[in-house]
Amino acid sequence: MLTTTTNNIEGRPVREYLGVISAETIIGANIFKDLFAGIRDIVGGRSGTYERVLQEAKQSAMKELVDKAANMGANAIIGIDLDFETVGSGNMLMVIATGTAVKI
DSSP, X not given: OEEOSSSSBTTBOOOEEEEEEEEEEEEEXXXXXXXXXXXXXXXXXXXHHHHHHHXXXXXXXXXXXXXXXXXXXXXXXXXXXXXEEEETTXXXXXXXXXXXXXXX
């Protein structure tokens, strides 16, 4: 499955638009991750814990997006957009992936 944030794939014209698709993932960070990330905020530097959680959520949303497109008979997704939000009291992360399922 080809995936791209652009609206076309060079040299591969869209033969059929199958529709807009979306996938959502909500993932929580536990109290220990929050504690260590808070310490990292105080002393400075990057929070590897939250970076891993963010990467996991993004991969999950993208996998779901690809699965939905494949179930529609698509062989590509164009115009992919990823949105990141915090949910609840800020200890949960939501990733929303949207795109257009197409046949190229």
